[in-house]
Amino acid sequence: MGTRGPRGAARGQPRRSAHHPSPAPRPQGDAEPRAPRGFARARRPWAGRAAPLRRCRRSARASGAPGPLAYHRPVADGRRIEVERAQNLWERNAGKMPALQRAVALNAAPAVYSDQIGGLEQAQDEVLTYACAMTAPEVYAHWGTYPPSGLLLIGPPGCGKKLLAEALATRAGTGFLQVRVPRLAIEVVHFGGKVGELLEVWSGTLSEMPPLTVFFEELEFSQAAELGAPRADLPVGPIMDFLQELVDRAIHADHCLAVASTAHPATLRPAFVAPGRFERVVEVNPSFPADVVKALEIHAAAAEKRAQRRLFEAVDWEHVVRQHREASIGDWIRLMHGALRRKARCEAAAEPVGLVATPDLLAEVDRFKRASVRLPRPAGGIYV
Structure with missing residues (x-):
């Protein structure tokens, strides 16, 4: 897999279209991050489906809602139609690949709000910031920056990582696609030589779906409790390569937000947190008590x-x-x-x-x- 630019174009050859104008020249230096998902791009046509966030943090706190996220609960008919469309598309496409059906689940209308999360104020603030990539992408350009390509939530088991990812999808007004990575790893082993076919179905499904938040649950699958003890019999290297390709295709989809989690950050492959992947790392560590x-x-x-x-x-x-x-x-x-x-x-x-x-x-x-x-x-x- 060659080196890619921020949204799938080869480096030095950015996409150019009505929604992807030529980016400004990039400053030199290895420390400078790449600009994902359309720096200085016109507002996305679906951005109006969620409440605008012109001033994300200030408007959220001024609303009087508990916690740093000020959620709105839309019930528009257009949203219901979009939810039904997402469910139908997912059932049709996932049916082609039983491995996806068993390891990936769609919640087309997530409903996790700030007042349903106990504490975790700093992590919620990170979620709010990333939600702006879908609800008000122009605010990043206004401050001379761009949204991260993805978030990685790290924290012990049972600390609320999945809840935060669902809250992100709710705030952004997208569907919530949960990829249970340990289960997917087992399915890939059983699936054998049809991994390329699975990737094509994955890409085709993402391209057809309405806006999504894709959540890769427990990236460090080899240490996951779902597999019991660490599994020496699993071909970890090839599965990791496949997983990176799966992640890249989700990140490069303009209408997707990409989030991942792990309870084992110390052994996670560094490539997952490289620029252009889950470059923003967020600690989810509840304060006691x-x-x-x-x-x-x-x-x-x-x-x-x-x-x-x-x-x-x-x-x-x-x-x-x-x-x-x-x-x-x-x-x-x-x-x-x-x-x-x-x-x-x-x-x-x-x-x-x-x-x-x-x-x-x-x-x-x-x-x-x-x-x-x-x-x-x-x-x-x-x-x-």
Whole structure:
């Protein structure tokens, strides 16, 4: 695979079209990044599908919405038509390649908003900045810069990386295409010599789809918990080469935002974070206990909304969370649901049952800690 320019053109030969004017001369020096996705380009025709972000951070915070992202929730008929079109196109094209169907999932209408994310303010701010590439690309040119070619979210398992990627898609007004990289690696091994055909279907699908946020979940597939222990039997080199080609084709699609995640940044192939790929690295590391408490409060409120009644007493969430520092946010959410399920069992058995209180959650923490000792815990790499 030859050296490519920012959006698929050979270096020194930029694309030229109505939407891709000739770029300004590039300053000399290896440290200067390449200008992806149309520096100083006219506004994209689909940019109006999401709320404008003329001044991204300031307008978001001035809106009064919780957190750094100020989401709007459009319900226009045009958007519904686009969602149906995306679903139909994906089902038709993915059906040609069972490997894609099993490893890739489309959410044509993601709906993850700022008030559904507990904390992670700095990571959310990065998401907001990247969303401008789709909602208001001209603001980058106004400041003499251009959006990154892609984001890499690094953080321990269960810290909210996928949630942030879905929030990006929601804010940008795009569909959300989730590529489960460890599963795709297994499918590629089984698929054998038809990898070239799979790449062609991938490229054709991306070219036909409406605007997308493509999320490559766990790029360092060889260390992923889904595969169990590191797999020496997998041809890691060829799979990585295939994965880089898959990533490049997504990044070079003008109507796609590219995001990836890993819990193992220390062993990730450096080529993935080279300029022109996932060049912007964002740490997703929840603060303890504040972000964990915020996430639990959000999920407790969501449970009460589903039940249409009060479920919790005045819980001392911080006291509960401080009992187990090693648990991820995902672990805490499952622990909370464990307490709710225990209440449901008591009700089914016609036993006396009250609202979930602090002692109920502390009992779940003890149970979780005892069970965790018996199970291997995946390492999460190094975070600085």
